[in-house]
Amino acid sequence: MGQIEWAMWANEQALAAGLSESGGLRLGLEGTRHLERVLVCLLEYPRSKRKKGSTMERCGQKYLTAVVKLFGPLTRNYYIRAVLHAALAVPAGFLLSTILGTVCLGIASGIYLLAAVRGEEWRPIEQKPRERPQMGGTIKPPPSNPPPRPPPDARKKQPEVGG
Secondary structure (H helix, E strand, O other): OOOOOHHHHHHHHHHHHHHHHHHHHOOOOOHHHHHHHHHHHHHHOOOOOOOOOOOOOOOOHHHHHHHHHHOOHHHHOHHHHHHHHHHHHHHHOOOHHHHHHHHHHHHHHHHHHHHHHOOOOOOOOOOOOOOOOOEOOOEOOOOOOOOOOOOHHHHOOOOOOOO
16 A cells, blocks of 8 residues: 555645635634635645646646746745644634634644655646657558449349338
8 A cells, every 4th residue: 555645635634724714704804814814725726746646636726836836945845834834823723713724724734744754745737748649559540542332233222022
């Protein structure tokens, strides 16, 4: 059995935390807290590429991947993400409407720390250029001659036998 990729779990957990706290902040609480939750959602929306197997890319992820790649080691390193999420979770713990998101963000911070200790880091999902099918491989070129036809008298309609 393969090793667990902890960063995938932390990514889902942190995204859920950002979304749940954004919902709690719609109640009219601090505007700066809303900005921090949007930051968490933007940071966590692009998934990392898995070491083995295929990775399902989220809808529209390629646009945010470019932004996350722009910040380089600050967003790629899971130690930094763990500290960032832990720091964002502390002040939100004092508001009742954001307590669920705070707990999720604290759990995500711990999982990111575990992923960092195990040597994982964020890698972008690169789109592979689509290769055109090679002629002569499995796809055969279309025929250059028409299909063979029976002689003209064999093509005439045969009279039905029977009554």
